[in-house]
Amino acid sequence: MITQRGFLVVFAGVLLLTSGFSFINFYLVLLGVYCVIGLVVTLPLFALTANLAGIEVDRQIDKVKVFSGDFLRVRVTIRNVSRRHFDFIEVHDQYPETWILAIGENFMASRIEPGSSMTFSYILQARMRGRYYLGPTEVIMRDRLGLHYYKRILKEQTEVLVYPTWKDVRRLESFAKQRQLGLMFGAHRTKTVGMGTDFAGFREYVPGDEFRLIDWKSSAKRGDMVIKQWEQEKNVQIICMVDTSGSMGNGYPENTKLEYAIRAAVLLTYMGLERKDLVGTCVFSDLVHGYVPPGTRPNHMYDVLEVLAMAEPQGWSDYETAISHVVTQSKKRSLIIWLTDLERSPAPLLNAMKTLVANGHKSLVISPFGPWFEAPVGQFGPVEKVLSEAVSEELWERRNKIARALSRFGINVINVGPEDFLPTIMQTYEQAKQRGVAMF
Amino acid sequence: MAYLVYSILDPNDIWHWDAPYAFVVTVFRLLSLIVFFLATTMVSGLASAFSGGIMPENMIVGLYNTLVLRTWYMQPYGVTDPLTNVQEVWASFQMNLNNVLFALWDNTFLFLYFLCAGIGIVLFLQSLVRMDHRFVGGAFLSIQAIIILAAFRALIVPDIAPFPADFMEFFLTQGQILALVSFAYLEVSYQMIYSASVGKPVEDREETLKKQLLALRQATRKQDAIERGEKVSTTGMSRSTGATAFSFLREAMERKVMGGQSALESLDAVSDVRRLQIYVDDLLQTDSRARDELTAKAAAPSPMYVIGSTITGSAIRFLTVVAVSFMLMNPNFIQMVLNLPIGIQNSVELIQPEIVVLFLVPVVGIFPMAAAVISWISKREVVEKEKLTKEEKEAEKLRKSELDRKRKEASKARRERAKARRKRKGDESGVDEWDKALDDAFKR
Numbered sequence: 001m002i003t004q005r006g007f008l009v010v011f012a013g014v015l016l017l018t019s020g021f022s023f024i025n026f027y028l029v030l031l032g033v034y035c036v037i038g039l040v041v042t043l044p045l046f047a048l049t050a051n052l053a054g055i056e057v058d059r060q061i062d063k064v065k066v067f068s069g070d071f072l073r074v075r076v077t078i079r080n081v082s083r084r085h086f087d088f089i090e091v092h093d094q095y096p097e098t099w100i101l102a103i104g105e106n107f108m109a110s111r112i113e114p115g116s117s118m119t120f121s122y123i124l125q126a127r128m129r130g131r132y133y134l135g136p137t138e139v140i141m142r143d144r145l146g147l148h149y150y151k152r153i154l155k156e157q158t159e160v161l162v163y164p165t166w167k168d169v170r171r172l173e174s175f176a177k178q179r180q181l182g183l184m185f186g187a188h189r190t191k192t193v194g195m196g197t198d199f200a201g202f203r204e205y206v207p208g209d210e211f212r213l214i215d216w217k218s219s220a221k222r223g224d225m226v227i228k229q230w231e232q233e234k235n236v237q238i239i240c241m242v243d244t245s246g247s248m249g250n251g252y253p254e255n256t257k258l259e260y261a262i263r264a265a266v267l268l269t270y271m272g273l274e275r276k277d278l279v280g281t282c283v284f285s286d287l288v289h290g291y292v293p294p295g296t297r298p299n300h301m302y303d304v305l306e307v308l309a310m311a312e313p314q315g316w317s318d319y320e321t322a323i324s325h326v327v328t329q330s331k332k333r334s335l336i337i338w339l340t341d342l343e344r345s346p347a348p349l350l351n352a353m354k355t356l357v358a359n360g361h362k363s364l365v366i367s368p369f370g371p372w373f374e375a376p377v378g379q380f381g382p383v384e385k386v387l388s389e390a391v392s393e394e395l396w397e398r399r400n401k402i403a404r405a406l407s408r409f410g411i412n413v414i415n416v417g418p419e420d421f422l423p424t425i426m427q428t429y430e431q432a433k434q435r436g437v438a439m440f
Numbered sequence: 441m442a443y444l445v446y447s448i449l450d451p452n453d454i455w456h457w458d459a460p461y462a463f464v465v466t467v468f469r470l471l472s473l474i475v476f477f478l479a480t481t482m483v484s485g486l487a488s489a490f491s492g493g494i495m496p497e498n499m500i501v502g503l504y505n506t507l508v509l510r511t512w513y514m515q516p517y518g519v520t521d522p523l524t525n526v527q528e529v530w531a532s533f534q535m536n537l538n539n540v541l542f543a544l545w546d547n548t549f550l551f552l553y554f555l556c557a558g559i560g561i562v563l564f565l566q567s568l569v570r571m572d573h574r575f576v577g578g579a580f581l582s583i584q585a586i587i588i589l590a591a592f593r594a595l596i597v598p599d600i601a602p603f604p605a606d607f608m609e610f611f612l613t614q615g616q617i618l619a620l621v622s623f624a625y626l627e628v629s630y631q632m633i634y635s636a637s638v639g640k641p642v643e644d645r646e647e648t649l650k651k652q653l654l655a656l657r658q659a660t661r662k663q664d665a666i667e668r669g670e671k672v673s674t675t676g677m678s679r680s681t682g683a684t685a686f687s688f689l690r691e692a693m694e695r696k697v698m699g700g701q702s703a704l705e706s707l708d709a710v711s712d713v714r715r716l717q718i719y720v721d722d723l724l725q726t727d728s729r730a731r732d733e734l735t736a737k738a739a740a741p742s743p744m745y746v747i748g749s750t751i752t753g754s755a756i757r758f759l760t761v762v763a764v765s766f767m768l769m770n771p772n773f774i775q776m777v778l779n780l781p782i783g784i785q786n787s788v789e790l791i792q793p794e795i796v797v798l799f800l801v802p803v804v805g806i807f808p809m810a811a812a813v814i815s816w817i818s819k820r821e822v823v824e825k826e827k828l829t830k831e832e833k834e835a836e837k838l839r840k841s842e843l844d845r846k847r848k849e850a851s852k853a854r855r856e857r858a859k860a861r862r863k864r865k866g867d868e869s870g871v872d873e874w875d876k877a878l879d880d881a882f883k884r
Contacts, residue, residue: 005630008577016584017800020793023591026600026769027615029793031584033765033800034623040807041760047811051818069712071719075733088638102716103652104734109641111741120645120736123720125712144753145630146573146637167711287843287850320857321850351857 002039006147009039039147046143052152054082057137059093059158065306068129068165071102076137078108079117086112090140093122096132100125128254129164129262129309133157163305164262168422169270200229236432237278237294237332240265241322242311243340245285249313251373255418260368261339262308264425268337269304271429280330283307284322285315293329317344319352327359335432337425338365342413343395346402353411365406365413366424370395372417441583441625442560444618449553449586452595459550466544473537549593556585567629571636576629580622602791605772611762620762627758631750642740649734653720660717663710768799 002010013035020028056079066072076093080086090109095101104122112118126132135157142149202218205225215228242265248258265281272279278294281304290307292300317340326336336356342349342365356363371392380388403413416424446455456462560582567575590597598615610616723730767773774795775785789795 005573005577008573009626012577012581012584015581015588017796019588019591023588023594023597024601024793025591025597026603026793027598027619028584028588028591029796030600030616030765030769031619031622033768033796034619034761035626036800036804037764037768038623038627038757038761040804041764042757043807044810044814047814048818069715071716073723073730088634103656103720104649105645107641108645108736109637110736111638111746118736119733121730121733123716123723123734125716144634144750145627146634147630170711287846318850318854321853324853 001149001151003142003146003149005145006039009035009147013039042143042145043148046148049084050086050141050143050150051082051084052139052141052150054080054084055086055089055139055141055152055154056081057091057093057139057154057156059134059137059156061134061158061160064159065161065163065302066126067163068126069167070126072124072126072160073121074106074124074134075119075121076108077117077119078112078139080112080114083114085114086141087144088142088146090138090142091120092138092140093134094136094138095124095134098127099132100127126160126162129162129259130312131310132160132162134160161306161309163309164259164266166266168263168267172267172270172426202226203229235275235277237280237330237334238268238272238429238432239280239282239294239326239330239334239336240268241326241336241338241340242281242283242308243285243317243338244283244289244311244313245315245317245341245344246313247317247341247343247370248368250370251418255373256313257341257368257370257373258311258313260373260416260418260421262311264339264366264421265308266305267422268425268429269301271426273301275433277433279304280326280334281307282322282326283311284318284325286318286321287315288322288325291325291329294332294334317348319344319349320355323352323355327355327361334361336361336363337428338363338367340365340367341370342367342399342402343370346405349402350405353406353409357409357411363411364428365403365411366421366428367399367413367415368421369399369415369417441580441618441621442557442564444621445583445586446557448598448614448618449590449595452590454550454553454590454595456550459547460554463544463547463551466540466547470540470544473540549589552589553586556582556589560586571633573630573633576626576633580626584622603769603771605770607766610766610770623761624758627754627761631754635746635750638746639740639743642736646735646737649731656713656717656720659713663714764803768803769796771795774799 013032016028017032020032058077060075062073078091089112093106102123102125106122108120137154139152140149205227209227213227215226218226242261244258249256251257269279276296280294281292283290292303292307406413414424560579563575563579567579587597598618600613600615604610
């Protein structure tokens, strides 16, 4: 293949040759011949040495799973396993478009001797959750004068799973630190006496009680042995239903309804795990893509993150299939929080709620309202403005009707926008804890 | 090369140093005539419309004086004083237009020689600083363009006619020396560009990394200072070391400044910069090779080797090109190879430059063909396939079958639910309260 530089030489050669022919000038012809011969004379030698099959590229990364916004070092090693040197080799290691090259360069050019290798690295910032691939690597070999080149694309790719962003949790942590919030479990009080931290009362000692439970001070005052009792603390079980239907993908990139729903699910799981509550996650559209049952295992958070990382906005919302799956998997009373935009027909949703209530679960719908996630009306022209307002009103009316129908059975629908999505999920969780919904 | 061209073309007496000035003056004169012609035509048209077809002469003369003389302070050709009679003006116009056009034609070439020489020298100087093949190629073509233009004007230009049959005689010809010098310039410049470019990426990487780390450090320090409540004197970093040199920081700053939810976006941007600083510090501390890998220091080739190989490579290429070109153009070689009848051998066609094409095209074709054959023999064309391990393939297969299974199950469940619902509807024994709620809500 001829490079741009090569074409310049061809142009010069042809110009000089034709000028020489036109003006019957051997000097111009000779120079034209020099250019043309100079272009091709070393081509066979270049073909002989340019054994691109002798180039091996090895890519190494520090972690295969990272959080959105995290940094990742990529090390690329190029080996020349052939017996010939490469005068000039360019290596471009490709990375996903949405990522940011933070430090270094994903490009290297140098000369490489036979049997030797060269390594370069660069640091990327993973920006959006999902499954990504680093690579392929483009290897270009040029001759010394840069007149010809051979190109090879090494399709070897490195898979990286990007979890949803952890920044909300970081914010929450810093907020909690500021307010000196305790991270102890069981914020909800019950009237049940048992192990806990809140004082419930005294009772007389009966044989069989543990000695450590005796309150010696009160016993001394009374002259009889007294046991100090505490209010037992219980936890709640929550299942977060994340709708990943196509309509959830609407909105600004990185700020779609689905992204907010995922961030809310991560936040909820984190808060639940911190307080030893059981939080499960179900990712669904027209089928259940993933379900992590409520649990407190050490890897529970990562299981949830993995399921959420893979979520893609596609298909339609089949609430009934999703709830059937969850109900068969989880027998305990749970608070089921739906994160859905309610843009499907209401009948299946009501049927799903019916199943849910019949199985003794409580439910709540946190619904991102589409127009609030899209471009502000101010950015539109007059026609688009009127149309968008009409659509918004229609959608609003529709979801009000669904909300009215659901409220008859004690199921609330909370409409949220980008600003109040995360605060709403936190508030909902706190209220559930306070009210003692779905305790176990 | 430029000097050789200058000295070879000097006998033509073309290097008049006032040629550019003469060209510009001629252009202006031509323009003045054209402007005058257009102006008088328009004014005549307008005047004749108002005065019944009679053209007021004084007005035209006045117009000419205003437009041409007062504006550009020039006289029309062949006239010393301002013209007062429009007929004289017209006569002068007709007479001078040809003169001006001829003068312009001559001056254009003189001007072009200077222009090409100027462009060539400027591009040559640029190529010394920037090491870019476009400047080298441009300088080469500009200087050769002078000879092409001179050849067009049938001036005395370097020529090698008749083409010598003896190599040494050919080698020492004035035209050959100029051709050799010109080609050597192109060749050596490209080799030098290679020498520069093979080590430059490593230097550039090192420089970029330094700037990036410095910018990152400055940004973090500045942020710390702001948090401590100290006043920060500068609002931004310098262009060379700061945000412009570092896309990540630039992007972070944009997010900070332009962010929709300003407070949170700003917090994120600051947090990102700080986390990157921590990440880089940690990396550089824990991995001793990290800095070298980021700069790819180890990939830099030995300068001595590069220089040595450049000299030998140039010499070999140079000699090969000259030898092959001589063979292609040598009439004896052509006659020997073609073994033509004596009548054709003595034909004038064989001493024409076009005869070169007879061998040039096939010989030029041989080299890429040889390269293609070599590539084919050594099976260079690597067919790249997605490299998936057995486990990965199995996992992918499993994932797909799992998805299919889920789909089937979901559709089966849906069908069953629909069936049950139809059955219930047909029953009509009692209206479900959920359905009623839905009906009520949507009836309103």
